[in-house]
Amino acid sequence: MHMMHTLICSQQKRVQKNVQYSGVDYLTNPGRKNDKGPEEEIVRVRLPNKRNREMFASADLMLGANHIRVRCFDGETRVGRIKGKIKKRVxxxxGDVLIVVPWDFQADKCDIIYRYTRPQVDWLRGHGYL
Structure with missing residues (x-):
C-alpha cells in the first residue's frame, strides 16, 4: 500500500510540474506536435547597420547549396549566401525576413547575416521599419 501511495504521489508531482509549463499536461497528450512551448518574449531586435551596408531582405526562393534568392529592400534581387555561423544555428x-550585406565586387550577390523570428517581424512592422 505504501509503495502504491508513493507511486501515485510521484506521478502527481510530475503532472503538476508539467502543468506549470505553458499550461499543457504533456503526460495526458505526449504526442502533441502543435505546441510550440512558451511564447517568445522580445528583448531586443537587431536593426541593419547602414554604415556596414546592411539592409532588410526577404527570402524568395531556396536555390540549394546554402544559396537563397532574396529580394532586398532597395529593389534588387540578389543571390544570398548563408554564412557558416548562421547555417549551423538557424x-x-x-518568406523569412533577413539582414543581408551586398558584396562589394559583385552587386548581384550578398551574405545573409541574420534571420528575424515571427515576433520580431511583428515588432518591426508595428514600429514602421518594414
Whole structure:
C-alpha cells in the first residue's frame, strides 16, 4: 500500500510540474506536435547597420547549396549566401525576413547575416521599419 501511495504521489508531482509549463499536461497528450512551448518574449531586435551596408531582405526562393534568392529592400534581387555561423544555428525558409550585406565586387550577390523570428517581424512592422 505504501509503495502504491508513493507511486501515485510521484506521478502527481510530475503532472503538476508539467502543468506549470505553458499550461499543457504533456503526460495526458505526449504526442502533441502543435505546441510550440512558451511564447517568445522580445528583448531586443537587431536593426541593419547602414554604415556596414546592411539592409532588410526577404527570402524568395531556396536555390540549394546554402544559396537563397532574396529580394532586398532597395529593389534588387540578389543571390544570398548563408554564412557558416548562421547555417549551423538557424533554419531559413522562404518568406523569412533577413539582414543581408551586398558584396562589394559583385552587386548581384550578398551574405545573409541574420534571420528575424515571427515576433520580431511583428515588432518591426508595428514600429514602421518594414
Amino acid at each position: 533554419w531559413i525558409r522562404e
